[in-house]
Amino acid sequence: MLYVGIDLHKEKVYGIVMNENGELIKKEKFENEPEEFHKFLKNMEKAIVAIESTGFATPIYDFLEENGYETKVAHPLKTRAIAEAKIKSDKIDAKILADLLRSDLLPSSYIPSKEIRKIRDMARHRAYMVRFRTRLKNKIHAELAKRWIKTKGNIFTKKGIEWLRGLEIKSVNRYLDVMELLNEKIKEISLEIKEKAKENEDAMLLMTIPGINYYSAMFILAEIGDVKRFPDSHKLCAYAGLVPSTYQSGNKTYHGHIIK
DSSP, rough: EEEEEEESSEEEEEEEEEEETTOOEEEEESSSHHHHHHHTTOOSSEEEEEEEETTTTHHHHHHHHTTTEEEEBBBBHHHHHHHHHHHHOOOHHHHHHHHHHTTTTOOOEEEEEOHHHHHHHHHHHHHHHHHHHHHHHHHHHHHHHHHOOOOOOOOOOOHHHHHHHHHHOOOHHHHHHHHHHHHHHHHHHHHHHHHHHHHHHHHHTTSSTOOOOOOOOOOOOHHOOOOGGSSSSHHHHHHHHHHEEEETTTTEEEEEEEEE
């Protein structure tokens, strides 16, 4: 069995191959391109690959898995802690990844399925746009406050927006223009998520809980991924931040607010 450690960068990749005894078989720096990965891994059918967890690791993980390589994505914080303790280095590079993989010490990150990742991207995309819209609303409130214009209740209803337009404040009107476009896009992505929810049995089950709509259900499913990866409900609640904070000193234990 061969063990491959790959240090990822946007433009360049550094790869190292070791055998079971830790002997260096191959090392190479190459372009971050599919064809270059093929060349580097040529004739290495029996190989396990470890890559760093970066913002662009997922497509590389998919590419390696689709080409028959067992691939692990290193958990960045845990890998760094083990690397510093075992190998006395502060950099998670290709050699360390290969060494930890060979020694069966590599802590890996959970990689959800493609379908879950697609739902997760949609849910997070919608959440980002809603947050962006909230920032625009706050900007409009700030513009009104600078002019001593007081408001009550929700000013972003149809009637409220007409009133805001009537103030003829250029900055406010520009924010409203952007908000109108955002509202259209949020409706589009919301409809996509709603259609996905109708096809998902778990989402439909979650929606029987009071206060959980199609978006909340899909967001929960997307963030949890495969629920079977949690050994029990306590672990799942801890992952979701729904357990109380705990403080221990001697024989005394105190519980506070949930950890969120």
